[in-house]
Structures are given as structure tokens and as C-alpha cells.
Amino acid sequence: MAPEMERLGGTSEEEEDDEGMEMDVKEEEDEDEDGRIRAMVAGDDMDAGGRYFLPPPELAQEIGDRASTPTPSSTSGARRSRPAEEKERTKLRERHRRAITGRILAGLRRHGNYNLRVRADINEVIAALAREAGWVVLPDGTTFPSSQPQAGRPTSATVATATTVTPTAAPASPSPSFRGISPAGALRTLDHPSGRLKGVFTPPISTYDGRCRTTISMSGVNRAGEKIADSSPLIGSSTDSGNDKQLINIIPRMPERDLAGTPYVPVYVMLPLGVMDKYSELVDPDSLIEQLKKLKSIGVDGVMVDCWWGIVEAHVPQQYNWKGYIRLFQIVRDLKLKLQVVMSFHDCGGNVGDDVCIPLPIWVAEIGRNNPNIYFTDSEGRYNPECLSWGVDKERVLLGRTALEVYFDFMRSFRVEFNEFFEDGTICEVEIGLGPCGELRYPSYPVSHGWRYPGIGEFQCYDFFLQKNLKKAADARGHSTWARGPHNAGSYNSQPHETGFFCDGGEYNSQYGRFFLGWYSQVLVEHGDNVLFLAKLAFDGSPIAVKISGIHWWYKTASHGAELTAGFYNPCNRDGYAPIASMLKKHGAALNFTCNELRTSDHYEDFPEAMADPEGLVWQVLNAAWDAGVSVTSENALPCYDRDTYNKILDNAKPLNDPDGRHLSSFTYLRLGPVLMQSHNFLEFERFVKQMHGESVPMCR
Numbered sequence: 001m002a003p004e005m006e007r008l009g010g011t012s013e014e015e016e017d018d019e020g021m022e023m024d025v026k027e028e029e030d031e032d033e034d035g036r037i038r039a040m041v042a043g044d045d046m047d048a049g050g051r052y053f054l055p056p057p058e059l060a061q062e063i064g065d066r067a068s069t070p071t072p073s074s075t076s077g078a079r080r081s082r083p084a085e086e087k088e089r090t091k092l093r094e095r096h097r098r099a100i101t102g103r104i105l106a107g108l109r110r111h112g113n114y115n116l117r118v119r120a121d122i123n124e125v126i127a128a129l130a131r132e133a134g135w136v137v138l139p140d141g142t143t144f145p146s147s148q149p150q151a152g153r154p155t156s157a158t159v160a161t162a163t164t165v166t167p168t169a170a171p172a173s174p175s176p177s178f179r180g181i182s183p184a185g186a187l188r189t190l191d192h193p194s195g196r197l198k199g200v201f202t203p204p205i206s207t208y209d210g211r212c213r214t215t216i217s218m219s220g221v222n223r224a225g226e227k228i229a230d231s232s233p234l235i236g237s238s239t240d241s242g243n244d245k246q247l248i249n250i251i252p253r254m255p256e257r258d259l260a261g262t263p264y265v266p267v268y269v270m271l272p273l274g275v276m277d278k279y280s281e282l283v284d285p286d287s288l289i290e291q292l293k294k295l296k297s298i299g300v301d302g303v304m305v306d307c308w309w310g311i312v313e314a315h316v317p318q319q320y321n322w323k324g325y326i327r328l329f330q331i332v333r334d335l336k337l338k339l340q341v342v343m344s345f346h347d348c349g350g351n352v353g354d355d356v357c358i359p360l361p362i363w364v365a366e367i368g369r370n371n372p373n374i375y376f377t378d379s380e381g382r383y384n385p386e387c388l389s390w391g392v393d394k395e396r397v398l399l400g401r402t403a404l405e406v407y408f409d410f411m412r413s414f415r416v417e418f419n420e421f422f423e424d425g426t427i428c429e430v431e432i433g434l435g436p437c438g439e440l441r442y443p444s445y446p447v448s449h450g451w452r453y454p455g456i457g458e459f460q461c462y463d464f465f466l467q468k469n470l471k472k473a474a475d476a477r478g479h480s481t482w483a484r485g486p487h488n489a490g491s492y493n494s495q496p497h498e499t500g501f502f503c504d505g506g507e508y509n510s511q512y513g514r515f516f517l518g519w520y521s522q523v524l525v526e527h528g529d530n531v532l533f534l535a536k537l538a539f540d541g542s543p544i545a546v547k548i549s550g551i552h553w554w555y556k557t558a559s560h561g562a563e564l565t566a567g568f569y570n571p572c573n574r575d576g577y578a579p580i581a582s583m584l585k586k587h588g589a590a591l592n593f594t595c596n597e598l599r600t601s602d603h604y605e606d607f608p609e610a611m612a613d614p615e616g617l618v619w620q621v622l623n624a625a626w627d628a629g630v631s632v633t634s635e636n637a638l639p640c641y642d643r644d645t646y647n648k649i650l651d652n653a654k655p656l657n658d659p660d661g662r663h664l665s666s667f668t669y670l671r672l673g674p675v676l677m678q679s680h681n682f683l684e685f686e687r688f689v690k691q692m693h694g695e696s697v698p699m700c701r
Helices: 002-008 016-029 031-041 057-067 075-080 084-112 122-132 285-297 323-334 362-370 403-417 419-423 464-477 511-539 561-566 578-587 600-606 614-627 643-653 679-692
Strands: 135-137 143-145 267-270 302-308 338-344 375-377 383-388 427-432 544-548 590-593 632-635 666-669
Touching: 084 122, 122 135, 267 679, 285 323, 302 323, 323 338, 338 403, 362 383, 403 419, 403 511, 427 511, 464 511, 511 544, 511 578, 544 578, 578 590, 578 614, 590 614, 600 614, 614 632, 632 643, 643 679
Parallel strands: 267 302, 267 666, 302 338, 338 427, 427 544, 544 590, 590 632, 632 666
Antiparallel strands: 135 143, 375 383
16 A cells, blocks of 8 residues: 555655656556555445545545546646656656665665665655654654754644554654654664664564554644544554544554463663763762652562673772662662662673763773784774673783683672672672673674674684684694684675575585584683683572573574674574573573564564574574573563563563463563653553563453
8 A cells, every 4th residue: 555655645855847747657657556546535445454545635636536537628638738758757857866765775774774665765764864863753744853842743642533554554652762764654673683773663564464453542632622532652654634634554463462360570671871970970860769769660670780890890900999889779779679780791882772881991901902812803803892802711811810710800899799789689680791792692793893784794713812722623623724714704794695604505514614613602602601600609699690692683594694603503403502501501590582572574574685583583592491491581672662562572471372381580671761761651661561470451452
């Protein structure tokens, strides 16, 4: 129905005179579409779901004019009598306009991470750029600065009378803080593995059929000043019909599961990245207290906070400044909330979505300037200061200490400083940072080195210490020539089929390829094993966890190239997550897995070339952990506010008809901020928390 909607919208980008000429072109090229539209207007055509398409009255009149026999004096007759040369010029002008639009779209997608659909029109481009500039763009095109609301201006709750929905439309969760536009005007986050893609939110392909329909009316006033009944704020695209009504497209939902009586899954909320400043002082404690009180009021169990190595041990080795964290932990305890604490041995600020800059400690950076081999390095010699290379885990390059000793001293200092919070149960879990973004993986897709989704990334094993380790492994295998990284693995933004290593039948499955990938992944597992051994000593039996990233792009290819460069040896003929689960089981650590909210169908619509399958990946990782007897926690990879996404998280948290009754041990929501605290978003979140707790909530029928 997209072409019909564009025709019925009455939007034109040409001058008034050109508008008529464009209509000539469309009339000649789309006569079949006109016939279908006339049939729908006349009530002769319904789709399989029994929906009628109702055009605006003025357009219905125009269609009626077309259906009648044109007279020489009529406007349509005048248009159809235009010279053929003029019509051809109009066609050329239209093709030129579309070519320019296509180049704009390609540039935004390639260089700006705007996820504009391939056939996006110029309105979507303008809306995306407006949102990037901080403006609010409503589904009907109304645009205004987000910081300057005015009386009488339409808002996200602008009144509309809802019609029966179509199965291809998507829900919108309008918010001034979101930027971007979807074809149906629906705001929805899309996947980006290291954070949020800026720009555009696109609707998913619904996996539901058309049997479940939702009628939603919005609170507000119509143009006559009459109040309309209050209801859900989820609105979609609209078309002014001229009779104070809007056509609102809402994604159809399946009947929701009744989760009343299901196992209690605790819910935590991540605190903002900048909750602590570089001097280890708590930022805006009064505002934070009010937000925490609101979270407590809806039953949230606790919060998660990063304890940054770069803040606490910033200037001098083994001098730790926990001042701000002491104040924060006291606030959390006074509110009777629980704490998940992350030992963050990485930096912050180099990835999409990072809104603060927290580098590694200054004294570490000084060492790195003289010896960049303490960092992960790619094949071109570019080092990455996100975190320390695992090659220095046992090398005394940090002013006489190894990296493992540095991590242990930091964790032991934390345990001693906050002993009372462990004793009274306020600190319920400690997550051990094991790599970039706190995740157990190589920094294979750094945005700072030009990576863009869905590139496969690059191997990160070219620092001196990891190369020495690789040579030792190759010599032990009896093939000294294998002491090298693959020469045909492409670059950060390559696709598997473009490389000799990751393509189907490529070198990844050769004798050398299996040796290299086995060594590369084993270094990852050994790093986790070594650090967790020390963490168990430091935290003396307290619950610990490890975060695993959800690298789902290229999952449907044979090689799983993006996972391989990140250290997960998980091609189609091997389970790369079972060794990690076994290592976690050895230390009694829980597995915290991301991307539980993502749908495979969404990514097929947005980036079909990425061969992504987040649902397949989630199924594999969760079952690998559960089969090994490892507790599984989870968090969302991207901010989410709509019920459809929450329902997806609930499906993974409490699998339907699981014979063993397995479920998540906890869920951590990303992230506390002003968007979450907006009334309509907060109400949806409250409903989600109750369902996680196994409480009864009103169902959508």
C-alpha cells in the first residue's frame, strides 16, 4: 500500500506548475493502481483482513473526476493534451530528482549511520536531519524545536480517531529525545552492536498475522476544540482526511501471554554513564534520588553502576578514590534498593552512544605512549586504547605489575572499602569487566578505526605480546610458518564473501585457519579464566557475572565472520559458546547476555545484506549456558520503550513451555534517563516490571 499512501498524501516537492506535470507522469504509469484505488474507494475491494481504505474526501473527488469521461474544457483533459516533449522533460526531471535523493540516502547511510530505507523519500531525509539537529518531527510532518514547546502546538498526544490497523505498520513511541523517522512514522531503535545508531528508527516486519487488531484513540483536542478520550500514546503515521480524523497505523500485536504466577525475575536499571565525574564526585545527587524513588515506587529491585578504573585509580598506582561511590551506595541502601556493580577496566567515550569520556588511568596512558604494545593492535599497526591487551596479563609492564595484579589490587580495594555493603546484602552481584565495553571479546569493531555496521571487523592480535604467544603456539604445533594472522581476512567493513578467509569454503576452515581461530579464541577463554580466578579470591564467594556481547550480524553465513574476529569461534559446524560457558561454570559466574530484545525480522528489513539472526544467537547462547548449569542474566542492547519490545524480552526471560522451567535469573534495563522517566514510557516500563515479577497486568486482546 506504500505507493497508494504516497499518492493519497498530497505531498509534492516541485513547484505548483510541476506538480501537474508529475501527475501526468504518474497517471500514465500508474493507471492500474488508479483502478485499484477507485475500487477500494467504491467499496469493491477489501484485503484479506477485511480492511477498507478510506481516502480523504478531496482526493475521493479527484478520483471521481478521473473515473468520469474527460471533457475538452476539463483540467485533466488539458493536462493530457500536453506535448509529448514536455511530458518527457517532466519524466527526466523526476528521474534526476530521484537520483539526487538516492545519493543523499547513500551518503547518510554510509557516513552518518542513518538507517534510511532504500526507497526513502526526501521527506524522510529531511525529518532525519531535523531530528539530528534536536527538533521534534511528528508523524504528520509538524516540526518544532524540542526545547521550545508552545501552547496550541501539536504534541505526541495529538488527538486522532484510530481506524482499523494494517498488519505492516509499526508502533511509534514519540519522544523529543528520539531522532529519526520510519516509513510509517514509527520510532523504533534498530540494532547497533556497540551502541545506538543515530538518525533513523525503522519499523519491524511484524511476525504476527492480521487476526489481532488494535484500535487506539488519543487524548487531546481536535481542530474544533472538542476533547477526545484518553488512551495509549502509541501513534503511527497519519493522513488528514479533512473531517477531523487521522488514519493511524499501529503494529498489530499477538494476544499477550499472561505471566501472572510465573517465576520472579528481578529487574535492575543501569545508572547514567556520567553519574560520577572524573574527580569521583557524585553528579546531581538530588535529581538522582528523585529518579531512584520513582524506580522504587514501581517495584524495581535495584540499579547497576560502573566503577571506573580510570576514575578511581586515575593518577597514582594503588591510590584509590572511592569517595563518590561511597555516597552513591549509601543513597541506594537508604532507599532499600540493591546494587549490581561493574568493575570497569575499559574506557568510555569511543563508541556510539557514549555520552561521557572516561579514559584509562593517566599513569597507564603514559606507559602506553612509550609502549603501545600494551594495547590491542590490528594488522596495520593501529593500536586501540579501549582496554589492555590480554598479552600483558602476565607481563610486568605496568610499573612492575602485571595486568592481572593490577585488576586484583583494584578488586581487593573495592571489597575492603565496601565490606559493609556486602555484609548487609546491598551489593548483590559484581560484574567483572573483561574487555572493551566491559564485555568478554576482542575490540574487533572499533568505531574509532572506521568500522561501520555490518562490517566483519578485524583480528586484534598484532601487538608484540600476543604475537609472541602466537609464535609459541605455532612452534608447539610444529608449523612455525603459522605464526601469523590471516593475510586475506579483509578490513573492518568487509563482508564475508569479499574475503578469501571468511567466504564459503574459505581459509577459515583450512588446517591453518582452524589452528589460528582455535588459538585466538583460547586466548580469550584463558583471559576470562585468569581474571575470574582472582575475582573469586577478591570477593570471597559473592555472586559474580561476566558480560558477553551479542554479535548477531553474519550469523546466517557459514563462517560467522563477525563472531570470529571478536574471539567467538562459532562457525556453523562448531559451538563457540560452550567453552565459555564451561569456564564460567568453573568459577560459579553468571553469564550476562545482551540483545535479548532484538528480532531477526527487523534486521532482515533494515539490513538484509547483514545476514543477521539475533534470535538464533540468543537461543544458542542461552541454551549453551543453561546446559552447562550457568545462571543467565540479560540486558537490552538498545534503549527500548514500547510494549512490543518488552514482550520480546519477556519471551526470552521466561521461555514458553520450557520443560525444565528455565528462566533468566535477573534482567538489567539500559538505561536510566529523561526519556524513560516520561510518563507514557514510565507506565509501560512499570507494566514490564510487574510482568517480570510474575504479577498480573491487564492483557492486550
